[in-house]
Amino acid sequence: MGVAGHVASYYAASANAAPALAPLHGETRAEVCVIGGGYTGLSTALHLAGRGSDVVLLEAERIGWGASGRNGGQASTGQRRPQRELERRLGEGHARLLWELGLEAVALVRELVERHRIDCDLKPGILYAGWKQRDDDYLREEAAHLGERYGYTQCRHVPAEEMRTLSGSTAFRGGLLDEGALHLHPLNYALGLAEAARRAGARMHEQSRVTGYEEGPRIRVRTAQGSVLADQLVLACNGYLGKLEPRIAGRIMPINNFMLATEPLDAATARSINPRDLAMQDSRFVINYWKLSADRRLLFGGGENYSARFPADIRSFVRPHMLAIYPALAGTRIDYGWGGTLAITLRRMPAFGKLGRNIHYALGYSGHGIPTATLAGKLLAAAIAGHGEGFDVMARIPTPAFPGGTLLRYPGMVLGLLYYALRDRL
């Protein structure tokens, strides 16, 4: 077990075997070229190949090297923003379509894992934990709203006493349990999607960073050692887009988020903090999220930064967040600490769209990428095949550029983000 070429993480150490894919050498032709080997790119390649398209995917590092191989593993229902906010902002009709696509996204994750027999510890259930009374009130209202307005009966409010049993923590005033949500081993999910895409006929190359492309009726996509001449291009780079496509770079902001993995816990401790083997996340502005691994480690995500660098000691950076919820783990060894980069948008809803005649993109999932990026691949493939209805529902979500674009988005946004992070601590 374990794969090389990834950041040192619990996920890389417990990854299923994944043979290296040869870099692109020389010139090749394809109907569609996909840039990026995370969920967006892999799901696009899988669905395109399934439709009989000739597709080439180019990944700068290794498959799943980006956020898709490093995340918290939680596949939530709905969208990244609460349904009531979407109804207010976008109108009830659009919000309802987005709710339905959100359910389809989680169902698609399950369906792909089952159909392609992806070994990725897939389990049901996410528990949302509220720190403050107003968080608890909000979760209670949200559960009622989803039941009444959308007929969604798989979530329910959890009172404080039951929260103590389910989470093993006394920190929370109440919660919401969503039995329809899922959690999984994110890197093994990505590797499984890649294997399924490869079997479906997609050609995939690792260590093949795209340095640029020239637009035209056909697009010439260049790497250091080769090029692809494609009818269509899909940008699936999310937080790692960099300067590749300035026309969309200003609509996202890359941020870094961090995780740790403890040593394996003894069975009694694991049971005491998570008897139902749920994934959990809390109501902080900088969300803490956690779950158990298959070998009973606590995988805990907490803390983020907005600079080009990761903290020198990620384990010490994340650990206080874990201890605020589980002080009894003060003596527990931390075996891994790692970080990843994701893309957020100004309103925290994803940016789907088209540039010119033949470039599609989807990114900016703002921490909701397991379901949404997986679905993006299906919608991108359908849109390229001329069935853009679902894609258009997503593309209709307004995703304004950050004020000041790529140059100035940082100072103002970072001050704002730091302000809310500070409020969490008060």
Ligand SMILES: Cc1cc2nc3c(=O)[nH]c(=O)nc-3n(C[C@H](O)[C@H](O)[C@H](O)COP(=O)(O)OP(=O)(O)OC[C@H]3O[C@@H](n4cnc5c(N)ncnc54)[C@H](O)[C@@H]3O)c2cc1C
């Ligand atoms: C620590 C952390 C925790 C998270 N937790 C959750 C969670 O619990 N639930 C959830 O739903 N989401 C979570 N997310 C977000 C989620 O991981 C992402 O939304 C999702 O993985 C995005 O997938 P993607 O394929 O669009 O991007 P990525 O997985 O980042 O893939 C982009 C790929 O593009 C490649 N690339 C970039 N530029 C080029 C180029 N020029 N040429 C070739 N290749 C290129 C990169 O190398 C990278 O592999 C988390 C993210 C992080 C970082």
